[in-house]
């Protein structure tokens with residue numbers, strides 16, 4: 476359900492208040508930990524819906540999915556995933572920042588969209604690759620700010636995703652438009668080169684496994700959404 480479809484009146488006012496609280500918390504954490512947070516405001520609903528495309532469009536419409544969301548933050552993308560989930564689906568919401576993770580736990584009882592999936596969702600306050608190799612997922616949605624990481628960190632995370640992804644499963648993630656161009660102008664040389672190396676790694680994975688890329692302009696900043704499929 477999109478925000479524009481929600482009922483008017485006190486319920487809407489409550490949701491606006493909750494969204495402002497999410498945004499304040501996100502902004503304050505971004506100021507403290509920009510490297511890990513990677514943006515200053517939560518993602519838009521348009522970006523969340525684009526990332527949840529392969530939760531909504533499933534090969535077998537009756538087959539439940541095991542879903543992993545990495546870097547769930549204040550739940551902006553989790554809401555898009557929740558809206559696409561069907562009975563029987565389950566989702567692990569992984570978030571390294573303990574303040575965000577605690578906030579997400581609360582949202583699973585208070586947020587109208589997230590409370591709907593509370594019985595099928597689990598919050599994990601840890602780094603995503605600390606989830607261990609024994610898990611299996613049909614769809615992974617990653618909100619991690621790859622552009623802030625080193626090439627080795629990104630390779631390790633992408634390797635982990637493809638280790639726990641079932642053959643035929645999908646990985647969806649995003650990157651902001653024009654990051655490289657902006658960094659070329661404002662970043663120090665070593666940061667620009669670090670990001671160039673990181674984007675080569677990401678592009679290599681897209682070239683090998685990419686099945687679709689969408690552009691989402693209705694987000695701050697606008698973003699690419701990449702969907703990859705693990706070969707069967």
Ligand SMILES: C[S@@+](CC[C@H](N)C(=O)[O-])C[C@H]1O[C@@H](n2cnc3c(N)ncnc32)[C@H](O)[C@@H]1O
Pocket residue numbers: 511512513514516517518545546547548549550551552553569570571572575601602603604618619620
């Ligand atoms: C760009 S924010 C996205 C937040 C939210 N999904 C959204 O789109 O509004 C990235 C989030 O990933 C978290 N994060 C960064 N590195 C992580 C890691 N290795 N494992 C799990 N979470 C991580 C950060 O704490 C932050 O909440």
